[in-house]
Amino acid sequence: MIQSMVHVLLALISAPLLQGVINRVKAFFGGRRGQPLLQPYFDMIRLLRKGAVYGNTTTWIFRISSLAAAAGPAAILALLPLGRVPAMLSFNGDMIVLVYMLAAVRFLMVLGAMDTGSSFEGMGASREVLLAALSEVAFMLCLAALAAAAGSFSLSGVYREMDTFGPVSVMSATVLLILLLSENCRIPVDDPRTHLELTMIHEVMVLDHCGIDLCLIQYGSALKLWVFSALFSGICFPFAGRSLWADLLAGLAGVFATAVVTGVIESTMARIRMKRLPEMLSLASVLALTAFLWEILV
Amino acid sequence: MIQILLLASLGITALGAAACSMPFLKGRVAPLIGGYSAAAAGGAALLAAILVLVNGGQACFSSVWQLPFASFSLKLDQLSAFFVIPVSLVCGLAGIYGTGYMADEGNSTGGRLSWTWFLLLMGSMITVIAASNGILFLVAWETMTVSSFFLVTRYHEKGEVRRAGWIYLTASHIGTALILVLFAFPGAAATGSGTLVHPACSHGLFFLLALVGFGTKAGIVPLHVWLPQAHPAAPSHVSAVMSGVMIKTGVYGLLRMLTCLGSPEQWPIWWGWVMIGSGAVSALYGILNALGQRDIKRILAYSSVENMGIVFIGLGVWMTGASTGNALMSSLGLAGALLHVWNHSIFKSLLFLGAGSVAKASGTRDIELTGGLLGRMGRTGLAFFTGSAAIIGLPPLNGFTGEFLIYWGAFSAVYGDNGFHASVSGLLAITALALAGGLAMICFTRLFGTVFLGSPRSENAGKACETVGSMYIPMMILAVLCLAGGLLAHLVVGFLPGVSIASGTPEVLGRIALVSLALPAGMLLAGALRKILLSGRSTTTSDTWGCGYILPGSRMQYTASSFSLPALLLFRGFVSLRLTTRSNGEYFPNGLSLKSGLRDSFMHRLYEPLFRSLHRLSGWFSGMQHGRNQLYVLYMAAVLLILLLWELGV
Amino acid sequence: MNGLAEILIMLLMLTNFRLLGSSRLPACISTVAFQAVLLGAITLTTAGWRLSPWVIILTASTLAVKGVLLPALLRKAVRDVGISREIQPFVGFGTSVLLGAVLLSVCFIISRPFLDSAASEQSRMLIPGAMFTIMSGMFIIITRKKALTQVLGYLAMENGIYAFGTSLAVEAPFLVEIGMLLDVFVAVFVMGIVIYRINQEFDHMDTHKLTELRD
């Protein structure tokens, strides 16, 4: 039980570090030294010291959307197992709650974006909800496959059982990786560093946030990255240590390894065309479906 | 005690209906009588139903009704009580809302009569759910249809309202024809012995008849065409009642018929498949069409089709679980479906009442002409926000609990090691629910964002003002119920009729309530942190970022159709999307217009061609009545000869 | 005794052919009158043992109404209307006669089952004869254009039915028989009035042009 408390604390503290690792890996591939590992922390502290400017068309929805962006993933951490370390709160159906908590955060973020009344944010919101609709299907099917494979309906139970490296876990790992890339606006789906509003998806929804709101949003997206990395690494690197402390360390290593993997993917791949994104996500759902049928029929 | 309450509620509706139809009522008296008698009747019926549900058992009342095969016998057992609660609650609140909404047309004859029909509708709905005699059920069923027909054609000056009324009347009448057969089976309409019907024919045929008959009223896909036409045409508080609870009488009817078909374990497997299939198709088709609509009430009507699809998926999971012997799956499926029936009637009526206030305040139902109403209609906006969040199924609110139980039922088929049928049907249920959930997110962010957020797109949207108190209070009550439904579901789940709850469920629902409370708590914490940090600093307002464009106008905002167009283009196969671009002049066009519209592909490809061919066919036949006298006598001679030769075998 | 009945029935069949073949209205009216006379004779011959004063009065009244009164009424109508010939009906007169022959054979075929269970013996020839009269009456209604000719067709049908009624069936009460006779008379009388009014309104009598009422 303490291990899961420690995992949550570590996650809250070291989530932005993941983004630092990704940037350093991309810099390394670009032959540059890159920004310091703690750069995300410096940005957040800089933003915390700023005042706030709100658009004149915005209402209370805009103000609570940034709060939700941070509070949502923080709440999800309670449900998140790290490898064989069980989550703080684990019960039948926590995987469904996780998916729908993410949906709740996305709902508020999208409404916040539409509140500003700008065409860019509207476009971002429209793309965001379309991709979310498809990725949710893939996510659910992948969870179904994992539940079928592990024979339990709670995330911690699943991650405890999934110790072998069979075909189902490979397919679910790929699906989880695609989901990680699409939910956290990494390169193949969406470029976090672009400045051209028309090409953005997630970034453009936060165009009008500044100061503390922007800091909360960045912190939230870091936590979300941690959540997806934990989900992915639990399946991709099934390491069964002797004691829970060893599992905790292994889990952390897995998370940072996922960050490195993401960095490698980001620097080697270019963005996929906007029209072909739905096909990629439906590929993910098909993959999850085959994993499920494999589990049922074989 | 319960009988008295039930009869009191029916009495109040009857008396109120009679009172409202009196010609000498002046001014605002009629809406007041109508509204508050609806509230009183609703309260009485609600109390009766809760009493029955809480202390189990049933309450019967029957008296002689001088009609062959008929007896005025009401029976409020668990299932009926469960369905009376949403009916009485929503009708009461809609009545109160109506007093404010129909205030300005109170004294016109049409206004007064609409209250008579409203009370008749409420009374007949309660009678339908409580009836335990075939004839009483049928009479109440059709009175419900006729009274809602008159309400739908309230504003009959407009041509499409008349057409909607006709489509509605014929669709429900054809549905009733099938239900008629159910009750006409020999040995049917057993009076007083509780079960409405003993099927004398094969159970499969009986089930199909019940499915199609009651499916028409529940708005399941091939039979749903009337729903998006009729509900927008009615006044808002009526469409709230129709969409919120009237389509539930279809689900109630189906469940009541299923109880007559013996225990679920013996049901054949294909029943479950039919239910899940129709539910999945309805859910996806309903929400996809909702994406493309511009009329706010038509969006909500299509989303009712979607939610009915979800209820049918839940029932399908229940039936598949029962017939493959998976007890957990069947109990969870039924619990999820029934809970979703409750939740849907609450948040759907909330959304329709909100839509009514928006339409009344901004003078239009077209969401492309509204915008930025949250600033001017804060309270309605808050209620609508809660409703939209609930309908998408987000955790703290009640939409999530129903869907969660259905998910759990489907997953229990998947992770347990039971047969092929259960797991594949579970998979189908999960995919349908997930995709419908995602699309619902698109639909309702689009609706709420376009109507309430951003800047107003037309001048009377800019001048909109908050609604009257009597319209706002029912919405607030419903919003609070949404929240309560989400957080206190574990208390209620024990009382669901016909559901043997597995031990862990209430405890899991309690955990979910806890986790979902973490989100608002976290937001409060972050908000407090932000407030402290910002206390010393300057918070100013400025224009939204427009890439430096100096004259940002409201036309620059993302419109509703552009918001949903990518999704519609992706699912073009399922819906008949029409994109018409018109430009005058070949090479130097000075004007270009793009119009994107969505036609109901079932109406457009199935029913209209059917009616056209019937019309042509009857044209071909009506040549027979050509007016020539001699040929008429020839028909007579021909018939005579044919009969003589055929019968006498000459 | 029944030899005479055979001849009368055969004459009845011949009158039908004459009715089918002739185009002049006055000729048709006289044929129908002659049929009525034949009818009376047949009833008398076949009445046989049931000859009672009532039957004689009845036959006399039938002769009076159908033989004299109705033809007079119809001839007056023909004179008022001024049309005396049926011009190109739907089926030519020659072909009508041929079709009449076909109808006769059909009648014989149809009446075969009735004959082997016929109640009384001497009706052997009567059933096909009467049936042929009815069928030719209907044939005239169907193929002729003028309204008056259709009335004649109706009268021929009535004669055929009477042939059945009075001879085969057990005699009905006197009042009922007179009632039937009165009805036929009033029917033709009313039809005459209507024809007169149609002729005034449309100044023609072709019923096939009356097709304004249709779907």
Added chain:
Amino acid sequence: MNGYWAVFLLPAAGAIILFLTRKNRVIGPVLMASALIHFAAVAYLLSTGYDPAAGSWICPDPPGKLFLAITSGLFLATAGYTTGFLRRDREKHPRRNDTNYAGCLLLFLSSMSLACTSGHLGLYWVAIEATTLASAPLITLHHTPRSLEAVWKYLLICSAGIAIALLGIFFLATAAGEGAGDMTIQGLLGNAGSMDLVWLKASFILLLVGFGTKTGLAPVHTWLPDAHSEAPSMVSALLSGALLNCAFLGILRGHSICAAAGMGDFSGGLLMIFGILSMLTAGVFMIRQTDYKRMLAYSSIEHMGIIALGTGAGGLAAAGAMLHTVTHSAAKGLLFLTAGKLVWMYDTKKISAVRGIMSFDPVTGVFWLGGILAVAGTPPFGVFMSEFIVLKGLLEKQQPLSVVLYLISLAFVFVAMTRLVIPMSFGRPSGNRQRPEAGKGDHSILGPAALALTLLTAGLFIPASLWKVFTRIAAFMGGSGL
């Protein structure tokens, strides 16, 4: 000479008074008086259960009594409307003398009463022929070309049909052979067992086609839409509501004799075929209808089809069919009288020219839409009850095919009718006449209101004693005799 002689002599006397006096003033009182007295006489005779001696010519059997009650009730309801209508119509042609017209109306009533009460088949035939002749002049009140054409068709086709029915009666007599006595219904039913089957079958076919023409069953219904749409409304109400029932009485008696002779399923089968054919034809012809009175005429054909179907199926369905005669007559009377009002208000019979009745004259609007919903079979009204009982009877007799066709044609007619009526009753009024001052002495509201009341009570309140009457008639038709 028993009580029932008075029932049909009374209106005849009224007619003779009118023919002699030849004064327009007298029409109103004489008409109302004879209608009231006739209704009172019928009510008295039926309530006391007066049964004349078995062998006499005038002794109605159970269905006859039922149809007599319907006829006199309907005539009373339309009498009020008729006087008002004739007075209003004379405003246009002041010099016209209507006594002949009213006299024919009373003769029409007396012949229908004779038809219902006659115990002797021959006499029944005379009465039916008399109804045709009495009602022919009623159709042409205005001598327009269309009404003349309607009369001519009505006369010719009906007379031909009834002649065939007479042939059928003679076949029945020969089938009964020597021992038939004088062809009274009881007599025929008595020795039905010993009848010659070939003649009996042929006679039923002739009766069915003959009287079917008069009842308007499908292939031979062609005169009905023309006659009912061209006649003035109160006459078409009587034609549809009362005359069709009386004509159906002939087929009913033929069927009961066949059933008594053991040929019940033969005649029942034929009846059901004709019934379903009529319902389908009505549906087909109603879709493209442009004239609302013709629509009502086709609806009569459909309902006579339902009655034939129910009678053919027998048992519970037959009882339902008999209830259906009552509810159909009430509904059709109400609708035709309201249609009369519409013709007066909008001066046209075209459906497309009539808009917004509800807002133009709410009372007529409620009667019109309520009537149409009733006749289309929505529950609170009686028509639904009878249709439901017929359905229940059909299912009890295991007739799946006829149930399917029955439901399809009912739905078909409902769709067609509401499609035509809803645009008429809603929307902005297009009537050029100013709002009619309702109830200025022309008590034309009483008739429809009374009919609407009977329709509603039939739907909600049929006491067990009344229901026993219908089951007794069904038993009579089942061939088990009285």
